Amino acid sequence: MLLTGVTMNFLSPGPYLFWAGVTGPLLLSALDVSLAHGLALVAAFYGVFLTGLCGWVLLFHHARRVNDALLRCIVLATVLLLLWFGIDFITAALGLSQLHPLLVALIIGAALTISAFDRRRR
DSSP states (O other): OHHHHHHHHHHOSHHHHHIIIIIHHHHHHHHHHOHHHHHHHHHHHHHHHHHHHHHHHHHHHHHTTSOHHHHHHHHHHHHHHHHHHHHHHHHHHTTOGGGHHHHHHHHHHHHHHHHHHHHHHO
16 A cells, blocks of 8 residues: 555656746755755755645544534535635636636535535435
């Protein structure tokens, strides 16, 4: 199981794209200033990254104890928040930012309606 996870992480293009496109140029510019700046960037990056991962592990560990109704509300809130940001990015990229509130209202209304019909069926 651990070997499968390590292999998947090794073969995943995400870290390579991230380091090549985002953090690599930052690291090179930090190294141009001094070696200490480069080491500080790497230490800060991995410190924040690993602390965040530990936070996610703890959050999901404690989420097992949450009752189903609260968990459904959390999932719904997360989906709605992701919809909000996704629609915001898409409308901004297309130059249609004025449609963002309308599209969000329509999609959230549809999601809540579907959720209400689903609860009635049970």
